[in-house]
Amino acid sequence: MSKNTETPAAGGAVAGDLKLVNVTKRFGDFAAVKDLTLTIPQGSFFALLGASGCGKTTTLRMVSGLEEPTAGRVLLGDHDVTRLRPYKRPVNTVFQNYALFPHLTIAENIAFGLKRRGVKDVKKPVQDMLDLIELSHIGARKPNQLSGGQQQRVALGRALINRPQVLLLDEPLGALDLKLRRQMQIELKRIQTEVGLTFVHVTHDQEEAMTMADTIAVMNLGRIEQLGSPTDLYENPRTTFVANFLGQSNLWPGKASGTVGEHLRVRLEDGTGVLIPSARNNASGDEVIVGVRPEKMSIHASADEVPDGRNMLTGGVVTDTSFVGVSTQYVVKVAVCDELGVFVQNDGARIFRPGSDVVVSWDPSQGFGLDGKQDIDAGAEADLEAGS
Amino acid sequence: MSAPALADEAAEALADGTTVAELRADKRVRRRRATLPYVLLAPGIIWLVVFFIVPMWSIVSTSVETGDMDTGFVLSWRWANFGDVWSQWHQQIIRSLEYSLMCTVFCLILALPLAYFIAFKAGRWKNLLMALVVAPFFTSYLIRTLAWKTILADDGWVVHAMNTLHITPLLSGMGWTYSDNSVLQTPFSVVCGMVYNFLPFTVLPIYTAMEKIDPRLHEAGQDLYASAWATFRKVTFPLALPGIVGGTLLTFIPAVGDYTNAVMLGGPKTKVIGTVIEQQMIGTGGNIPYGAALSVLLMVGTLVITLAYIKRAGTEEIV
Ligand SMILES: Nc1ncnc2c1ncn2[C@@H]1O[C@H](COP(=O)(O)OP(=O)(O)OP(=O)(O)O)[C@@H](O)[C@H]1O
Ligand SMILES: [Mg+2]
Numbered sequence: 248m249s250k251n252t253e254t255p256a257a258g259g260a261v262a263g264d265l266k267l268v269n270v271t272k273r274f275g276d277f278a279a280v281k282d283l284t285l286t287i288p289q290g291s292f293f294a295l296l297g298a299s300g301c302g303k304t305t306t307l308r309m310v311s312g313l314e315e316p317t318a319g320r321v322l323l324g325d326h327d328v329t330r331l332r333p334y335k336r337p338v339n340t341v342f343q344n345y346a347l348f349p350h351l352t353i354a355e356n357i358a359f360g361l362k363r364r365g366v367k368d369v370k371k372p373v374q375d376m377l378d379l380i381e382l383s384h385i386g387a388r389k390p391n392q393l394s395g396g397q398q399q400r401v402a403l404g405r406a407l408i409n410r411p412q413v414l415l416l417d418e419p420l421g422a423l424d425l426k427l428r429r430q431m432q433i434e435l436k437r438i439q440t441e442v443g444l445t446f447v448h449v450t451h452d453q454e455e456a457m458t459m460a461d462t463i464a465v466m467n468l469g470r471i472e473q474l475g476s477p478t479d480l481y482e483n484p485r486t487t488f489v490a491n492f493l494g495q496s497n498l499w500p501g502k503a504s505g506t507v508g509e510h511l512r513v514r515l516e517d518g519t520g521v522l523i524p525s526a527r528n529n530a531s532g533d534e535v536i537v538g539v540r541p542e543k544m545s546i547h548a549s550a551d552e553v554p555d556g557r558n559m560l561t562g563g564v565v566t567d568t569s570f571v572g573v574s575t576q577y578v579v580k581v582a583v584c585d586e587l588g589v590f591v592q593n594d595g596a597r598i599f600r601p602g603s604d605v606v607v608s609w610d611p612s613q614g615f616g617l618d619g620k621q622d623i624d625a626g627a628e629a630d631l632e633a634g635s
Numbered sequence: 636m637s638a639p640a641l642a643d644e645a646a647e648a649l650a651d652g653t654t655v656a657e658l659r660a661d662k663r664v665r666r667r668r669a670t671l672p673y674v675l676l677a678p679g680i681i682w683l684v685v686f687f688i689v690p691m692w693s694i695v696s697t698s699v700e701t702g703d704m705d706t707g708f709v710l711s712w713r714w715a716n717f718g719d720v721w722s723q724w725h726q727q728i729i730r731s732l733e734y735s736l737m738c739t740v741f742c743l744i745l746a747l748p749l750a751y752f753i754a755f756k757a758g759r760w761k762n763l764l765m766a767l768v769v770a771p772f773f774t775s776y777l778i779r780t781l782a783w784k785t786i787l788a789d790d791g792w793v794v795h796a797m798n799t800l801h802i803t804p805l806l807s808g809m810g811w812t813y814s815d816n817s818v819l820q821t822p823f824s825v826v827c828g829m830v831y832n833f834l835p836f837t838v839l840p841i842y843t844a845m846e847k848i849d850p851r852l853h854e855a856g857q858d859l860y861a862s863a864w865a866t867f868r869k870v871t872f873p874l875a876l877p878g879i880v881g882g883t884l885l886t887f888i889p890a891v892g893d894y895t896n897a898v899m900l901g902g903p904k905t906k907v908i909g910t911v912i913e914q915q916m917i918g919t920g921g922n923i924p925y926g927a928a929l930s931v932l933l934m935v936g937t938l939v940i941t942l943a944y945i946k947r948a949g950t951e952e953i954v
Contacts, residue, residue: 311858313857334856334857334862335860342858346849346851348870350873359856360859363859364860406858409859
């Protein structure tokens with residue numbers, strides 16, 4: 248993007264990261280966002296992930312200026328914008344419901360922001376934007392003559408044409424069917440890389456967040472539960488909420504009972520001892536919740552087949568088998584857990600029918616430890632609701 | 636439908652398992668559907684004929700009659716009646732149009748912010764406020780108008796306040812009142828009464844149109860660098876335009892014929908065309924064809940202005 252293009256950076260140059268410092272938003276007695284501190288580096292694709300009602304939209308609205316924080320500050324670079332009117336901020340939003348202007352054509356909708364900022368010749372930038380979102384042929388139509396996916400692209404184009412410092416996307420893909428959604432995800436990511444703007448993308452589709460974002464923040468009840476790269480969040484969840492919300496996890500409560508080299512020994516409720524890497528243990532005390540992702544586990548007919556050095560849960564019975572093509576997903580009942588998930592890649596090995604007696608195992612390096620003093624099911628129901 | 640077409644259809648229908656009997660039943664339903672609109676329209680059409688076409692014909696034919704009260708009037712197609720009434724009362728016609736125009740403009744100036752506030756900012760007080768807007772309708776038109784005589788009385792606090800603020804000399808300077816310490820019996824007092832009486836007619840359609848606007852569009856406007864005022868001009872106003880056109884017409888059209896305000900709050904210098912028509916038709920004037928001719932003239936004038944206005948406002952769908 249050369250500096251002399253027809254779309255000057257909105258609201259003058261205040262380059263830099265987007266920072267939220269101790270931001271709280273209360274509606275009456277209810278705190279929708281609680282003491283949130285967050286830094287989003289310039290040019291990154293940042294995803295805000297969380298269950299419905301956890302405060303994602305409220306957070307975005309405070310960045311765009313449509314909502315004023317009860318306490319705390321919002322900074323763009325060194326510029327405090329906490330009390331700045333929304334129309335003075337170099338921030339644009341793609342709204343959850345698009346909010347296209349029904350009385351204006353697609354081209355006029357897209358030109359709206361430029362015109363308000365006094366740009367004289369909007370024809371070329373609007374045409375370029377229409378080309379980018381591949382709607383040149385219907386620029387003269389009104390929004391109600393467009394399909395959902397097309398409207399979504401107009402909403403994106405209308406915000407993007409302003410080249411804002413930060414683009415806020417509030418579940419822009421929520422209304423689309425799966426195929427179009429995947430297509431738009433790729434498109435969004437391409438555009439973001441191309442224009443190099445900071446994208447803050449709200450979603451409760453975890454897969455979407457993982458495939459698109461550089462950094463993910465998992466929000467829960469107005470707080471950020473954990474923040475990190477997609478792999479980091481997935482491999483090293485620090486709370487049961489994150490472990491359950493982001494993908495699936497098998498979690499069992501236990502008690503630490505000493506260390507073995509680099510590993511911590513944890514005794515599960517039925518007395519079985521398992522090892523987890525000490526480095527991946529987040530528990531502060533003795534009570535540890537052991538977690539393993541289903542795809543990290545293997546399933547065997549008997550303990551004899553389990554290679555040495557692996558953690559093992561014996562006495563399991565398969566209660567459900569679903570063949571999903573690339574893998575087979577088992578639900579296994581073991582002593583410590585009624586519904587243990589095991590995903591086995593479809594490498595031609597035998598498939599266990601429900602009712603089979605089995606043993607499950609995993610490599611000690613694949614387990615993680617969580618603090619035992621939390622709700623072991625946190626985030627699990629939320630995920631079901633959001634994933635549907 | 637032609638026979639081969641029906642045969643085709645039958646073949647097609649039979650192909651996907653429909654029986655001939657079903658097809659016949661289907662046709663009957665369709666025939667019934669074709670006559671249904673006319674049945675539904677009938678009451679409206681009868682209404683239109685009895686209460687619009689007939690009176691219309693009656694007034695137009697009366698306007699070209701000649702005669703007098705004692706011998707009666709006969710239809711003589713005397714079109715010169717129109718020339719007569721124009722030369723005699725054009726001043727009152729123009730005055731009526733002026734007053735109603737002013738009334739409409741002031742109503743609009745008051746109604747836009749009022750409707751905007753109630754639609755977007757009043758929250759749960761919305762319905763109560765709208766009830767208050769129409770509340771004056773619960774008292775009689777005459778009593779309400781009469782009340783303004785008290786409100787604008789020379790020794791009332793309104794006029795006192797206007798004196799203190801030097802508004803009265805300003806008004807008389809503009810020719811809206813005739814003296815520096817009184818406002819009754821002037822165009823000003825008449826238009827005041829009209830604005831008061833017609834305001835709900837302006838507010839209601841504008842409110843209804845604004846109420847339908849998604850408030851999130853305002854947020855989108857603000858997000859896209861439009862200040863509150865720019866958002867109003869570029870988003871709210873165009874979307875409320877059908878309501879604005881409707882509201883101003885609902886105000887302007889009846890205001891042209893209104894003479895209650897002119898009679899009760901005005902004086903000899905504020906005589907409007909409604910008063911003249913009343914005098915000719917049922918009062919002391921005694922020339923019914925002249926009254927009818929004035930009515931026709933007024934109607935045509937209003938229609939022309941209305942059509943020109945709608946054309947400019949670009950919302951043909953409301954005609
Ligand atoms: N204007 C408001 N007045 C009162 N409560 C509000 C208001 N706006 C939001 N809330 C509450 O704040 C909480 C967070 O709302 P928010 O819209 O930020 O959720 P979200 O994370 O965007 O959810 P979703 O995924 O469903 O869009 C919710 O419990 C909601 O009911
Ligand atoms: Mg939301």
